[in-house]
Structure formats: C-alpha cells, structure tokens
Amino acid sequence: MSDVKILLTEKEMPEKWYNIMADMPNLPKPPLHPATKQPVGPEDLSAIFPMELIKQEVTQERWIEIPDEVREIYRLWRPSPLCRARRLEKALDTPAKIYYKYEGASPAGSHKLNTAVPQAYFNKQEGINRLTTETGAGQWGVALSQACNFFGMECKVYMVKVSYDQKPYRRSMMQIYGSTVVASPSDETEAGRKVLAADPESPGSLGIAISEAVEVAAQRDDTNYALGSVLNHVMLHQTVIGLEAKEQMAKAGDYPDIVIACCGGGSNFSGMAFPFVYDKLVQGAKVRLIAAEPSSCPTLTRGQFAYDFGDVAGLTPLLYMYTLGSEFMPPSIHSGGLRYHGDSPLVSQLLHDGIIEATSLDQTSIFKGAILFARCEGVVPAPESSHAIQCAINEALAAKEAGEARTILFNLSGHGLLDLPSYDKYMAGKMEDYPLPEEILSSALKNLPKI
Amino acid sequence: MSDVKILLTEKEMPEKWYNIMADMPNLPKPPLHPATKQPVGPEDLSAIFPMELIKQEVTQERWIEIPDEVREIYRLWRPSPLCRARRLEKALDTPAKIYYKYEGASPAGSHKLNTAVPQAYFNKQEGINRLTTETGAGQWGVALSQACNFFGMECKVYMVKVSYDQKPYRRSMMQIYGSTVVASPSDETEAGRKVLAADPESPGSLGIAISEAVEVAAQRDDTNYALGSVLNHVMLHQTVIGLEAKEQMAKAGDYPDIVIACCGGGSNFSGMAFPFVYDKLVQGAKVRLIAAEPSSCPTLTRGQFAYDFGDVAGLTPLLYMYTLGSEFMPPSIHSGGLRYHGDSPLVSQLLHDGIIEATSLDQTSIFKGAILFARCEGVVPAPESSHAIQCAINEALAAKEAGEARTILFNLSGHGLLDLPSYDKYMAGKMEDYPLPEEILSSALKNLPKI
Numbered sequence: 057m058s059d060v061k062i063l064l065t066e067k068e069m070p071e072k073w074y075n076i077m078a079d080m081p082n083l084p085k086p087p088l089h090p091a092t093k094q095p096v097g098p099e100d101l102s103a104i105f106p107m108e109l110i111k112q113e114v115t116q117e118r119w120i121e122i123p124d125e126v127r128e129i130y131r132l133w134r135p136s137p138l139c140r141a142r143r144l145e146k147a148l149d150t151p152a153k154i155y156y157k158y159e160g161a162s163p164a165g166s167h168k169l170n171t172a173v174p175q176a177y178f179n180k181q182e183g184i185n186r187l188t189t190e191t192g193a194g195q196w197g198v199a200l201s202q203a204c205n206f207f208g209m210e211c212k213v214y215m216v217k218v219s220y221d222q223k224p225y226r227r228s229m230m231q232i233y234g235s236t237v238v239a240s241p242s243d244e245t246e247a248g249r250k251v252l253a254a255d256p257e258s259p260g261s262l263g264i265a266i267s268e269a270v271e272v273a274a275q276r277d278d279t280n281y282a283l284g285s286v287l288n289h290v291m292l293h294q295t296v297i298g299l300e301a302k303e304q305m306a307k308a309g310d311y312p313d314i315v316i317a318c319c320g321g322g323s324n325f326s327g328m329a330f331p332f333v334y335d336k337l338v339q340g341a342k343v344r345l346i347a348a349e350p351s352s353c354p355t356l357t358r359g360q361f362a363y364d365f366g367d368v369a370g371l372t373p374l375l376y377m378y379t380l381g382s383e384f385m386p387p388s389i390h391s392g393g394l395r396y397h398g399d400s401p402l403v404s405q406l407l408h409d410g411i412i413e414a415t416s417l418d419q420t421s422i423f424k425g426a427i428l429f430a431r432c433e434g435v436v437p438a439p440e441s442s443h444a445i446q447c448a449i450n451e452a453l454a455a456k457e458a459g460e461a462r463t464i465l466f467n468l469s470g471h472g473l474l475d476l477p478s479y480d481k482y483m484a485g486k487m488e489d490y491p492l493p494e495e496i497l498s499s500a501l502k503n504l505p506k507i
Numbered sequence: 508m509s510d511v512k513i514l515l516t517e518k519e520m521p522e523k524w525y526n527i528m529a530d531m532p533n534l535p536k537p538p539l540h541p542a543t544k545q546p547v548g549p550e551d552l553s554a555i556f557p558m559e560l561i562k563q564e565v566t567q568e569r570w571i572e573i574p575d576e577v578r579e580i581y582r583l584w585r586p587s588p589l590c591r592a593r594r595l596e597k598a599l600d601t602p603a604k605i606y607y608k609y610e611g612a613s614p615a616g617s618h619k620l621n622t623a624v625p626q627a628y629f630n631k632q633e634g635i636n637r638l639t640t641e642t643g644a645g646q647w648g649v650a651l652s653q654a655c656n657f658f659g660m661e662c663k664v665y666m667v668k669v670s671y672d673q674k675p676y677r678r679s680m681m682q683i684y685g686s687t688v689v690a691s692p693s694d695e696t697e698a699g700r701k702v703l704a705a706d707p708e709s710p711g712s713l714g715i716a717i718s719e720a721v722e723v724a725a726q727r728d729d730t731n732y733a734l735g736s737v738l739n740h741v742m743l744h745q746t747v748i749g750l751e752a753k754e755q756m757a758k759a760g761d762y763p764d765i766v767i768a769c770c771g772g773g774s775n776f777s778g779m780a781f782p783f784v785y786d787k788l789v790q791g792a793k794v795r796l797i798a799a800e801p802s803s804c805p806t807l808t809r810g811q812f813a814y815d816f817g818d819v820a821g822l823t824p825l826l827y828m829y830t831l832g833s834e835f836m837p838p839s840i841h842s843g844g845l846r847y848h849g850d851s852p853l854v855s856q857l858l859h860d861g862i863i864e865a866t867s868l869d870q871t872s873i874f875k876g877a878i879l880f881a882r883c884e885g886v887v888p889a890p891e892s893s894h895a896i897q898c899a900i901n902e903a904l905a906a907k908e909a910g911e912a913r914t915i916l917f918n919l920s921g922h923g924l925l926d927l928p929s930y931d932k933y934m935a936g937k938m939e940d941y942p943l944p945e946e947i948l949s950s951a952l953k954n955l956p957k958i
Contacts, residue, residue, distance in 0.1 A: 059517045066512065067510075132511060163881075163884075225927045228927035232881050233881065430614075436680060479679050479683055480679050483679075
C-alpha cells in the first residue's frame with residue numbers, strides 16, 4: 057500500500073510567498089481612484105491599509121519573506137495534507153491520477169486563514185488594534201476573527217443581514233473567537249443608516265457591508281479594513297498552498313498535467329495555481345491551469361476585460377479585471393463565496409494572456425460531484441470547492457476517453473459542514489440551475505464606467 | 508521553533524489493536540441473558556452480531572490484528588495528529604506541558620469511525636449487507652453511515668425523533684453517505700408502533716431507538732446490528748488512538764504523567780487510556796488515567812457497581828458496570844454523547860480496582876474551557892471532548908499550584924462545528940448546570956434488577 061496522504065513536516069513549510077508580478081509577461085493596469093480616475097497612490101490607501109500590505113500590493117520582488125510570527129500560527133494547521141484520491145479514481149474507472157490539496161483542515165475550515173493571519177499581523181505591527189471587514193456567508197469573517205484573536209486584536213464584522221439571520225453557525229464561530237458581529241445594514245454607520253432610511257427591511261448585500269466596514273476603518277486611527285480576496289497581497293499570501301503542493305507532488309514522484317481550483321475573487325485559485333504558473337512561465341513546464349467558476353456568475357468565461365468598481369456603490373478603486381458589471385446581481389446559488397461580479401486583476405490578466413484557462417459549471421453538477429467525492433474520500437466538501445471537484449472529475453473522464461494516464465491536482469479549499477442545508481436541497485431534488493441569460497449579461501455590461 | 512504537530516507516517520500506523528483483557532487483574536463479570544439471567548453465549552448474540560466481533564468480545568489474546576482492508580480505510584485520516592497546546596499552556600501560565608490527540612479530523616468528525624469501519628468490515632466478511640443502528644445527536648450514525656458506504660453496505664439509522672427534528676445537520680451527513688434515516692419511534696417496527704400507540708407525539712429516546720434497530724436486525728438474515736460504545740470489541744478498536752499517541756509522545760521525547768479523556772459509554776476513554784493502562788500494569792509506568800464525565804450524569808463518580816440493563820426497556824443483556832439505573836433519565840445537557848446511564852464493563856472494572864480515576868464536571872465549566880481552547884488552539888471542540896479539555900486545564904493549574912512541570916495528554920475526540928447552537932446558548936448566559944440531586948439518584952438506583 058502506498059500512502060494516501062503526502063505530508064510535509066513543519067520545517068518543510070515555505071519560508072517565502074511567491075509574487076507572480078515578478079514573472080508576468082504583462083502586469084495588470086493600475087487601479088484608479090474612483091473620483092479622479094487617476095492611478096491610486098499609497099497615500100490613498102493608507103487610511104485603511106497598513107504600509108506593508110500596500111507595498112506587497114505593488115512590489116515586483118519575486119519572493120516575500122513570511123514573518124516568523126505568521127509561520128508560528130500557520131503551524132497550527134500547516135503544512136496541509138496532499139492526498140491521492142484513489143477511491144475516486146476507482147469509482148471513475150479512469151487511468152488519471154487524482155491528487156487534492158486539503159485546506160479544510162484549518163481551524164477556520166477553509167484557505168481564508170492563510171491571508172487573514174498575515175493581514176492581522178502586518179496591521180498589528182503598525183499599531184493597529186482593530187480591524188473591520190464584511191462577510192457574506194461567513195467564511196472570511198470566521199478566518200479574520202480567528203486571526204485577530206491570535207494577535208489580541210479586536211475584530212468587527214459587518215455580516216450581510218440575510219446571512220446573519222439564516223446562517224447562524226458561522227456567526228457563532230466568529231463570536232467564539234471574540235469578534236463583534238453586526239447585521240448589515242446597521243444604524244452604526246452613515247452608509248447603513250442611508251440604506252435603512254430608504255428600506256428598513258433591506259436584506260443587505262456585500263456591497264453595503266463593504267461600505268460600512270470601510271467607513272468605520274477610514275474614520276478611526278486605530279482601525280483598519282481587511283479584504284479576503286481580489287487584491288494582489290491576498291493572492292500573494294495564498295501561494296503557500298501551491299508551494300507546499302509542489303513539494304508534496306515531488307515527494308510523490310509526480311507532477312501535474314492539470315491544476316484546478318475554484319475561482320470567485322481569485323484567492324483560492326491564485327494560491328494553488330500561481331506557483332505552477334511560475335513553472336510554466338519561467339521553467340517551461342507543460343501544465344494546464346484551470347479556474348472553475350459557477351455558470352450563474354461566469355466572470356472569467358463570459359465577463360468583459362475592463363475597468364470596473366469592486367463594490368456596488370462605486371466607492372472602491374477601479375480595477376482592471378474581468379467583470380460582469382458591478383450592478384450585476386448574481387442569483388442566490390449555494391456557493392456564496394463565488395458570487396462576485398469581478399475577479400482578481402492578476403488572475404484576469406493571466407487569463408487574458410492565455411496563460412491560464414477558465415471553465416464554468418452548473419450548480420446541480422457540482423453537488424453531484426460533491427456527493428461522489430464525499431462517498432469515495434470521506435470529506436464533505438464546501439459547495440465552492442466542489443466546482444474544482446467536478447472539474448477534476450470531468451478532466452479524469454476526458455483522460456479515460458483519451459486513454460491517457462494524466463495527473464490531475466485540485467485544491468479542496470474548504471469543508472462543507474456548515475453548508476449541509478444546501479445538500480438537503482440537492483438530495484430532495486429541489487435545486488435549480490441559473491444559466492445567465494445573454495440579455496441580462498449585456499444589460500449589466502452596458503453600464504461599465506467610462507474611462 | 509519546535510513542532511506543534513507530532514505526525515506519524517501511514518507506515519507507522521498500528522498493525523494490531525490492544526486487548527486489555529489480557530492484562531486486567533480482574534476481568535468483568537460476564538453479561539447475563541435478560542430473561543434467564545445466565546451468562547450469555549455466542550449463540551445468543553449471533554442473531555445480531557458477526558462471529559468475529561463476538562470472538563473479540565471475549566478473547567484474552569493481547570494483540571488483535573487489524574485487517575488490511577480496515578487499515579486501508581483508516582489511512583484516509585489516520586494516523587491522527589498529536590499536538591502540543593503551547594498557546595493554551597501560555598494562557599494558563601502553567602509549567603505543565605499539554606498535548607492533545609486530535610480525532611476530529613476524521614471525515615466523520617469524531618473517533619467513532621475507528622470502530623465503525625471494522626464493525627462494517629467484519630459484518631461484510633460474513634455475508635451481511637445491511638446494518639441497523641440507533642443514534643441520538645448523530646455522531647455514531649454518521650460514522651456507521653460512512654463505514655457502510657465504504658464497504659458498499661446498506662445502513663439504516665433509527666434517529667431519536669427530537670434530534671431528527673432539531674439537529675438536521677448530522678441527519679444530512681448520514682444521507683450524503685447513502686444511509687436511510689428514520690425518526691424513532693417509527694411505524695416500521697413493533698417496538699415503534701407500540702410506543703406510538705401509547706403516545707403519537709413521543710419525542711423518542713435512545714432506548715426506544717435501540718429496540719427498533721435490534722428488532723429489525725434480529726428478524727432479517729442479511730441484517731445485523733452495530734453499537735458504537737460500551738461493548739468490549741468497541742473499546743478494542745478504539746485503542747488505535749492510544750497506541751498512536753504513545754508512539755507520538757516517544758517522538759516528542761516525552762511521556763505523560765496524566766492521561767485524560769471524556770467518558771460516556773467509554774469508547775473514547777478506552778481508546779486513549781488502555782494502551783497506557785498496559786504500561787502501568789505490565790511495565791510499572793507511573794501514569795494517572797482520568798475519565799471525565801458530566802456532573803449531571805455522573806455514572807463513574809456516583810453510580811453503583813452492579814448488573815444492569817443497557818437499555819430502558821430491559822431487552823439487552825445485563826452488564827456488570829457502574830450505573831445510575833437504566834430508568835435514570837439524564838437531563839438535556841449539550842453533550843449528548845455522554846448522556847448514558849451505564850458505562851463500559853471494562854472501564855468500570857478498572858475504576859473499581861483503582862487502576863484508573865474518574866472526575867465529573869459542570870456543563871458551564873466545560874464550555875468555558877472549550878472557548879479558551881478554541882481561542883488558543885483554533886479548533887472549536889465538541890462539548891463531549893470539552894470535558895477532557897476542562898479536566899486538562901484543571902490539572903495544568905494544579906501543576907502550577909504545585910510548581911511542577913507535569914506532562915498532560917488528553918484526547919480531543921471530535922470537533923464542535925455541528926454543536927454551535929450550544930455555544931450560542933453559553934455565550935448568551937443562558938446555559939444551566941444540572942447537578943444530580945441525591946434523592947433522584949437513590950430513587951433511580953432502587954430499581955436495579957435483582958440478580
């Protein structure tokens with residue numbers, strides 16, 4: 057019996073993050089100030105971000121040292137395991153070898169903690185004792201709550217009201233770690249009060265919650281804001297995933313033909329794929345890199361490559377990225393973490409330049425894959441991560457069709473233990489797909505800001 | 508930085524379970540037939556258990572080989588990690604070293620899978636394609652569902668109705684793994700129909716659910732019954748925990764002065780402690796072994812050592828064990844897995860002979876310990892496991908008081924991600940303690956069966 061799990065010791069954990077901006081043939085266009093439409097400078101960001109993260113946002117140094125204090129916390133769950141999914145291979149009767157990296161064993165239950173910890177740390181280093189953020193379903197809010205708790209910082213989370221009411225489990229976790237969780241819109245901020253005045257019953261949205269969190273951070277000197285995806289420094293921190301996976305594949309005496317991860321704002325995909333993009337760009341490795349997204353929110357596969365706002369209200373800098381338009385309201389699919397109109401500028405640029413690929417999957421197909429995976433490998437996956445699973449299954453079946461023993465690696469970014477009602481709905485045959493109609497897409501894209 | 512996690516490779520996983528009956532100074536008295544009051548023979552059990560498990564129930568061989576097929580499944584999550592809780596040590600400002608073994612990383616979320624897998628396997632080997640069982644909150648039902656799924660067997664779970672309605676998350680998990688889950692009392696069995704005739708609104712109980720599961724197993728040749736605790740073969744299978752922990756402590760260059768685990772029916776405590784009891788009995792090791800139980804259901808600390816039924820209806824064999832009386836109805840504490848009137852006869856005998864110790868803890872104290880642990884170490888623990896945590900905290904503080912650098916090892920038997928509403932209740936200050944009044948205890952003990 058050869059091993060199911062390929063493990064690294066804590067001493068083998070990466071000491072540096074990989075910064076893909078050192079190696080991209082074309083860098084993304086710079087973010088623009090929402091009012092002046094001029095490139096944003098460090099001084100524009102310093103009201104809500106610490107200088108070290110602002111530097112990471114723009115630097116082209118290839119390797120960025122991971123501070124000891126961050127590695128010390130990482131060691132609670134890292135290096136994360138890489139597993140060979142032999143039982144899934146057998147169920148698919150495929151000649152493909154399927155490996156997955158498992159990020160769900162982090163105490164936050166997902167990969168989000170990889171960036172929450174350094175974000176809290178670099179803020180703390182610069183005298184900040186309090187962070188604000190927004191959260192939808194709660195994965196990011198849980199991760200930032202844990203990270204702040206580890207460094208003795210306060211954390212205030214604006215949680216979209218409909219999730220606050222309907223998804224109490226992740227709210228409980230944030231409170232266990234000592235965070236204050238507020239239903240958004242709240243009457244604590246001007247942005248929130250404005251929304252409530254217009255509609256006291258507003259269910260809230262990520263866009264509103266971002267506005268509340270940013271408003272509070274901008275007003276108080278001891279308070280900054282933290283974002284769980286999209287920005288370059290977030291992508292950077294997540295590269296620990298792929299760096300470990302490369303070492304583990306080497307230990308297994310293997311190298312992937314195909315690397316897959318789900319993609320919403322891009323942090324999970326970047327984390328797994330960027331270290332392999334390095335192999336492809338710098339060392340000429342032949343490896344396909346696939347971002348898997350929902351067909352109901354097909355940013356990379358059907359969006360436009362253009363400047364757009366990160367939020368609904370148009371308060372954030374304009375980012376050059378694939379976008380469905382900041383007014384696009386994604387349907388209520390169960391993969392809350394992938395319901396975002398835009399995407400990381402780094403991921404977008406790589407896709408535009410043909411270095412990575414993207415594919416989209418229907419909600420019912422990803423739950424089918426999720427249940428097959430759970431029955432074969434044990435772990436109940438998060439709906440978001442199940443996009444990567446179903447994509448890997450499709451590739452394994454394609455390998456079977458071609459009669460080729462391809463090696464497939466995907467990132468299982470989180471467990472689905474707090475998403476079980478979605479599984480109930482699927483098993484009861486009550487889940488629907490929401491393919492995006494062309495007319496809704498073109499109408500949302502009509503209103504992209506003019507630059 | 509020395510390692511937080513002490514890992515074993517899959518090749519270092521134990522190849523044999525440890526059978527404590529080889530080394531006990533006094534074996535437990537034999538189980539008696541509920542009708543004849545004569546010792547139960549293999550033929551009495553063969554209607555619902557496979558012969559191999561019946562053999563394991565009585566053998567005095569010290570080492571029992573773990574079949575390759577079982578080890579192959581164990582490898583999905585075993586060997587489980589042993590961690591040094593440095594951040595907890597620091598928070599307690601104690602000279603004690605605190606280690607914990609983490610069983611919550613199993614795909615079932617608890618140690619229960621360690622016995623579910625071999626139970627399914629040995630049944631399958633003897634031509635059984637279907638298992639029935641009962642479950643309360645659902646930990647055991649989830650584990651057996653996974654195990655049956657791994658071996659392509661059907662699984663039918665009678666889930667106590669009040670939990671079926673109020674705790675849908677673990678029911679969803681059982682269904683994901685392909686089990687049929689029925690609210691008990693059901694109209695599918697004579698036992699269930701009888702209860703429903705008397706009270707159509709009955710919320711059910713473990714005792715009723717056991718009767719239903721056993722009735723179905725006894726009637727059908729292709730169907731057996733599986734139990735998740737109390738019996739000797741269950742304790743045997745769980746010893747992988749302690750055997751691994753001993754190897755890991757040796758790798759850390761350490762040996763525990765104190766070993767702690769929570770105790771309901773005894774499987775989690777046995778799994779961790781029995782391999783250390785071997786050291787104590789056979790090799791003269793000086794190690795304290797502490798079973799931690801709820802003060803509201805204080806079987807080991809306040810029960811009577813006597814023959815009693817395993818269920819409420821008096822259908823199971825009589826076991827010689829510590830008991831609060833089979834009529835005792837434990838209050839609705841949040842540690843559903845520890846709400847049992849009796850205990851493993853093996854654990855009971857060791858306690859009676861002074862080889863192990865027991866202690867009881869209040870519900871509010873264990874949640875206090877759980878939150879401290881989560882904030883220090885990240886993992887949100889199950890309420891059951893939190894009895895071991897709080898006991899370890901108490902021992903670490905006692906070591907501080909004594910100024911001694913004692914080494915403490917406890918078993919973190921499961922995560923609490925599906926128990927978050929209990930945390931909400933605690934954090935809202937609405938949780939009560941239920942110390943057991945003397946008059947209720949003595950009244951429950953009055954009706955022990957006369958042998």
